[in-house]
Amino acid sequence: MLRKIVHIDEDKCNGCGLCIPNCAEGAIQIIDGKAKLLSDNLCDGLGACLGNCPVDAIKVIEREGDAFDEEAVEMHLKSLKEQPSSTKNTIPQNMGGCPGSRMMMMDAVEEEKNTPAVKSQLRQWPVQMHLVPPNAPYFKNSDLLITADCVPVAYGNYHQDLLKGKSVVMGCPKLDDVSAYIEKFVDMIQSNDFNSITIAFMEVPCCMGMIRALEQAMDIAGKSVPVHRMKITIDGQMVEM
Known part of the structure; x- marks a missing residue:
């Protein structure tokens, strides 16, 4: 038929x-x-x-x-x-x-001696996509960081280079329902006047789902916000897209 x-x-x-x-x-x-x-x-x-x-x-x-x-x-x-x-x-x-799920091992990094402890730049709680209220006060007029779950593990200077001075949400487009991400992004964009949005994602193909979700949400929300795309390689390098 x-x-x-x-x-x-x-x-x-x-x-x-x-x-x-x-x-x-x-x-x-x-x-x-x-x-x-x-x-x-x-x-x-x-x-x-x-x-x-x-x-x-x-x-x-x-x-x-x-x-x-x-x-x-x-x-x-x-x-x-x-x-x-x-x-x-x-x-x-x-x-x-x-x-994104292929096993690999990297060479151990030499221990750095006499390195001062890095202070956390986290300014809010919760941070997970499914838990943050879209109208939370810390989102108002903020610079938003959308980060894939693996990014803080892969990128050593995450707090200073990416998180500092920003509100944040995080999730995994491979493990979660991406349609729920789109709905949450739409609510967040419509409820807040973000100064900018930075999206930090891993180089693996499945992480592109986060970018696609944000792009669709911005189209639905009908608001234009400057977006910066930061790709993190598995060996811990950051590349601006």
Whole structure:
């Protein structure tokens, strides 16, 4: 039958896996480092996975395909739950799949002696995206820092170079529902007159979801705020984009 169904462009797909948690039917899996639709009858064609792809590799098209089968979905989800944990992820942990979860080790840094303790520049609490109230008083007329969870761990001078003098929210677009981020950003932008927004993100592809969420939120909110993009490499370097 002719119907709407998800199409994944494997040439664009980077294997980040952001689409998988948003597919309630479990119709998408990472196979050989690429997201793949397992079966036509598992896809409802509604495209819940679309907005979380950082490289625009997913779209809904109209083509011939098997009808959506709710019973098949139930059986598929049941089989996924019954799988031994060792077989749920067929990608070796140290290669393939999302670059953001690929294992690696860096050389140890020589200990610096007689270095004074660095003071925290945090001026508020809470900081997690899901916990901060969008109309919190510390956001009013502030310079906002949006930071991916891994950034403070990867970048040694985080407090002085990024956090100092700013309000902050943090989260992980790979592990969280990005649509909730968009809603929170819209509320924050509409409720506050930010002087500027700095977004600090890791170089891994899945972190681009944070930038996309902010861009969509600014379009929805209809307000223009200067945005500075700071990319942090896994080895702890900062690059302004």
